[in-house]
Amino acid sequence: MTQxxxxxxxxxxxxxxxxxxxxxxxxxxxxxxxKGETLGLVGESGSGKSTTARLLLRLEDPTSGKIMLDGEDxxxxxxxxxxxxxxxVQAVFQDPYSSxxxxxxxxxxxxxxxxxxxxxxxxxxxxxxxxxLARVGLDREAASRYPHxxxxxxxxxxxxxxxxxxxxxxxxxxEPVSALDASVRGQILNxxxxxxxxxxxxxxxxxxxxxxxxxxxxxxxxxxxxxIVEIAPQATLFKTPQHPYTKVLFSAALPRRPGARTQRIKxxxxxxxxxxxxxxxxxxxxxxxxxxxxSQVRPxxxxxxxxxxxxxxxxxxxxxx
Amino acid sequence: MSLxxxxxxxxxxxxxxxxxxxxxxxxxxxxxxxxxxxxxAGESLGIIGESGSGKSMTAMSLxxxxxxxxxxxxxxxxEGEHLENKSAHExxxxxxxxxxxxLQDPMVALDPLFSIGDQLAAPLANxxxxxxxxxxxxxxxxxxAVGIAAPADRLEQYPHEMSGGMLQRVVSAMxxxxxxxxLIADEPTTGLDVTVQAQFLDLLEDLQRRRNLALILITHxxxxxxxxxxRIAVMYAGRIVEAGxxxxxLERPAHPYTQxxxxxxxxxxxxxxxxxxxxxxxxxxxxxxxxGCAFAPRCxxxxxxxxxxxxxEFAVSAKHxxxxxxxxx
Numbered sequence: 001m002t003q004x005x006x007x008x009x010x011x012x013x014x015x016x017x018x019x020x021x022x023x024x025x026x027x028x029x030x031x032x033x034x035k036g037e038t039l040g041l042v043g044e045s046g047s048g049k050s051t052t053a054r055l056l057l058r059l060e061d062p063t064s065g066k067i068m069l070d071g072e073d074x075x076x077x078x079x080x081x082x083x084x085x086x087x088x089v090q091a092v093f094q095d096p097y098s099s100x101x102x103x104x105x106x107x108x109x110x111x112x113x114x115x116x117x118x119x120x121x122x123x124x125x126x127x128x129x130x131x132x133l134a135r136v137g138l139d140r141e142a143a144s145r146y147p148h149x150x151x152x153x154x155x156x157x158x159x160x161x162x163x164x165x166x167x168x169x170x171x172x173x174x175e176p177v178s179a180l181d182a183s184v185r186g187q188i189l190n191x192x193x194x195x196x197x198x199x200x201x202x203x204x205x206x207x208x209x210x211x212x213x214x215x216x217x218x219x220x221x222x223x224x225x226x227x228i229v230e231i232a233p234q235a236t237l238f239k240t241p242q243h244p245y246t247k248v249l250f251s252a253a254l255p256r257r258p259g260a261r262t263q264r265i266k267x268x269x270x271x272x273x274x275x276x277x278x279x280x281x282x283x284x285x286x287x288x289x290x291x292x293x294x295s296q297v298r299p300x301x302x303x304x305x306x307x308x309x310x311x312x313x314x315x316x317x318x319x320x321x
Numbered sequence: 322m323s324l325x326x327x328x329x330x331x332x333x334x335x336x337x338x339x340x341x342x343x344x345x346x347x348x349x350x351x352x353x354x355x356x357x358x359x360x361x362a363g364e365s366l367g368i369i370g371e372s373g374s375g376k377s378m379t380a381m382s383l384x385x386x387x388x389x390x391x392x393x394x395x396x397x398x399x400e401g402e403h404l405e406n407k408s409a410h411e412x413x414x415x416x417x418x419x420x421x422x423x424l425q426d427p428m429v430a431l432d433p434l435f436s437i438g439d440q441l442a443a444p445l446a447n448x449x450x451x452x453x454x455x456x457x458x459x460x461x462x463x464x465x466a467v468g469i470a471a472p473a474d475r476l477e478q479y480p481h482e483m484s485g486g487m488l489q490r491v492v493s494a495m496x497x498x499x500x501x502x503x504l505i506a507d508e509p510t511t512g513l514d515v516t517v518q519a520q521f522l523d524l525l526e527d528l529q530r531r532r533n534l535a536l537i538l539i540t541h542x543x544x545x546x547x548x549x550x551x552r553i554a555v556m557y558a559g560r561i562v563e564a565g566x567x568x569x570x571l572e573r574p575a576h577p578y579t580q581x582x583x584x585x586x587x588x589x590x591x592x593x594x595x596x597x598x599x600x601x602x603x604x605x606x607x608x609x610x611x612x613g614c615a616f617a618p619r620c621x622x623x624x625x626x627x628x629x630x631x632x633x634e635f636a637v638s639a640k641h642x643x644x645x646x647x648x649x650x
Contacts, residue, residue: 044514151603152372181371182541183600186585190596208515215587215597238589252519254544256588258568270486270517 002034005202006056006089006170011065013051023274025051027226028065030301033170036196038203040217040234042210042249046274047223049206053174056204057091058082069170087117090168094175096155100147106133106158107143113166128165136161136191153184157191164195170202177212189216210253214238222246225274225282228301232308242310245283281313289314330359331400331502331535332383332420338394339375339382348608352378354559355395362502365529365536367546367567370556373604376539379556380505383537384422385412400502418448421496425508427488431480437491438476441498448499463494468524486517490524497528504529507539522548543583547571555579558605558615565641575643578616614645622647 013026026048033039041049054060056067058074066073074085090113093099100109110129114120120128133142136157147155156176163171173192177185189212195201207213213220214234221231222243230243241247251265267286272278278285284294293313301309302316339353353375360366370376381387383397385404397404399420407415424430431440441460445451451459457476464472467490480488489509496504506525510518526549529536540546546553547567554564555576563576574580584598602619605611611618617627626646635648 044516153603181604182543182582182586183371184603186587186597186599189587190599193596210515211586211588214589249515250589252516253589254518254542255547256544256586258547258571264519264523266520266523267516270484271514 002036004032005035005037005070006033006204007066007068007071008032008052008056009066009068011052011055011067012063013048013055013060014063017275021275024226024277025274026055026062027277029223029226029228031221031228031231033202033204034218035169035202036200037219038196038205038217040213040220041204041206041223042208042213042220043223044208044249044271046225046271048226048274049223050174051226052223053091053172053204053206056170056172057089058085083117087113087166088168089170089172090163090166091172091174092156092159092163092176095179096147096152096159097179099159100155102147104146105143106138106145106147109147109158110143110162110165113162117166132161132165135164135195137187151184152180153187156180156188160188160191160195164199164201167199168201170204172204172206174206175208176205178207178209185212192216210250211256222249225271225277227282227311229283229312230308230310231301233306236306236308240305240308242304242308242315243283243312244287244289244314248286248288281311291317330361330398333359333398334383334395335398336395337379337382337397338392339378339387340392340394341388342390343608349392350607351559351610352607353382356382356561357395358554358561358564360503360535360537362535363530363533364552365538365550366552366554367538367540367550368554368556368561369540369543369546371541371604373558373607374556375559375607376556377507380422380507380537380539383503383505384416384420386416414448417444417496417501418499419501420503420505421499421501423489423492423496423504423506423509425511427485427492428480430492431488433480435479436476437478437480437483441476441491441495444495444498459498460494463498464491466497466528467491467494468520469494484517486513486521489513489521493524493528497532497534500532501534503535503537505537505539508541509538510545511541518545525549543571543586555582558610559607560615560644562616562645563641563643565637569638569641573637573641575637575641575648576616576645577620577622577647579643581621 008029008031011026011029014022014024017023043049055062062075067075077085107129111125114125114128129143130140138157177188205216217234219233220237221228224245230246241250248265248267269286272285280295280297281299284290291313299311299313301311304310304315335357337353337356341350341352343350356379368376442456445456445459460476461472464475469475469490510521513521538550550567553567553570554561557578563570563579574583581600585600587597600619605615613628613630614632617623632644632646634642634644636642637648
């Protein structure tokens with residue numbers, strides 16, 4: 001790994017639910033994002049991916065844990081310190097139809113972060129906007145138009161332009177291509193790769209699409225019910241997935257080619273409610289390899305091989321692989 | 322596997338057209354522009370395409386559920402009967418009975434104010450005149466067939482009490498309730514999680530085989546079609562640009578659009594990062610279609626003729642065809 005940019009330590013977020021119950025949306029998550037690297041978060045709905053993103057963006061306050069940017073904990077940042085943090089960490093969301101204000105021209109949308117966070121003169125802002133539009137592959141004329149005049153892919157380019165205009169160091173991408181058509185998705189993925197190479201951005205890339213994550217990410221964390229069950233470098237994870245949930249998830253992925261219909265590991269049921277998570281390992285209720293200990297003791301992340309970490313009792317019992 | 326040439330088709334679609342007037346009253350939008358295919362019992366056809374390609378409107382046109390001001394053309398023959406001249410009353414006795422549909426979002430397909438039992442009972446009571454114990458027994462049988470545990474309890478529940486995956490199973494139970502000959506599933510797994518999607522596709526494949534259904538699966542995701550379809554039709558700008566057996570179309574795509582669509586998808590076994598091949602530009606506006614082939618402006622292999630003449634269907638092999646002048650050469 002290159003030098004760490006962002007370190008997340010034992011991050012937790014509880015939401016209050018009806019009555020006195022709590023949802024542990026994010027339940028003790030640890031990871032590091034290196035400079036210029038892409039960390040992927042995969043998992044199904046309710047796994048805590050988006051809450052993790054919102055915590056990193058400081059749109060929610062964590063219940064406990066640390067988020068350290070260049071060694072400095074930003075969880076307590078307020079006022080000027082928080083604004084400074086937000087110039088360094090920006091976001092692109094899933095739906096370019098709801099993330100752009102329909103009442104603002106593209107020029108205003110992209111200039112807004114500059115106006116709010118810098119003291120640049122009007123002319124300089126216009127230059128920066130024109131510059132960034134060219135970088136994301138939009139015409140100069142786009143600046144004077146409104147979001148509704150653009151297609152989904154072009155809107156996502158506008159959202160990316162707004163995300164990078166402050167030259168952030170980390171871009172949080174929450175399902176950035178999930179709403180896009182297949183022929184446009186590749187264009188946006190290529191744009192994100194190009195930007196990363198040219199400005200050395202780091203990405204937190206959230207997606208339910210394993211193909212996209214495999215393509216974009218150097219390290220991938222698999223989440224289930226608010227916890228990371230496995231985290232590993234891309235090649236290791238896809239070649240030798242360790243955690244039973246990772247294996248099940250990969251085997252459920254759709255084949256891309258006719259010959260590629262894989263042997264499915266069939267499991268029963270759906271993810272349990274985060275309101276009432278099972279004791280022990282969160283996956284034990286659906287795991288094909290469940291052991292008695294799994295319903296009693298929560299497995300911790302342990303290093304397995306090649307920089308991979310897995311939270312599974314099978315690992316301790318020497319039965320993984 | 323029964324092929325259309327040998328088995329009598331249960332559904333025959335010829336030159337189906339649905340043209341709509343745009344919001345601004347401007348140009349006529351040729352949303353579905355001359356679709357032809359036939360389907361035998363036990364066959365599954367995957368219609369793949371991007372948004373705006375006309376795949377959902379094709380489904381609606383088959384069901385005769387197009388907007389009132391739509392202009393239509395062509396023929397839809399279901400089990401030997403022409404649907405295009407049927408009255409609204411006659412169509413009501415056909416929809417849900419002989420041709421049924423599963424929509425993308427079960428939360429929209431189901432009424433939040435009525436229990437699962439009330440909604441599942443509706444087609445059975447209307448089409449098959451079931452009531453009382455016979456109705457109850459049939460509903461429990463159907464819910465069991467779609468893999469829902471404790472079916473008797475589920476009948477009392479409301480949509481908001483069930484997960485998305487469960488609701489899509491309920492909608493499937495409704496769709497197969499009157500033993501239709503044709504089942505249309507329009508993006509049935511788009512809102513579902515990966516593992517739930519896999520479970521639901523297993524169910525759909527199982528239902529199709531056991532009940533010998535003619536299945537039309539509409540999807541933007543090639544993987545969904547690969548998973549359960551025998552045949553594939555690729556739509557672009559209101560037309561089927563390539564069609565054939567699933568293996569042929571995906572292993573040896575003949576149309577440049579299909580080739581690029583398949584090549585531009587990242588996949589797990591592929592190389593990391595690096596540049597993906599992409600299709601330049603964006604899908605065309607249906608009110609401003611170019612002359613000739615609709616894909617020509619984005620096609621890296623287009624030549625003069627493509628920008629002038631609309632390509633007809635050319636045979637690539639016996640059952641595989643593509644609308645592309647390159648195939649003619």
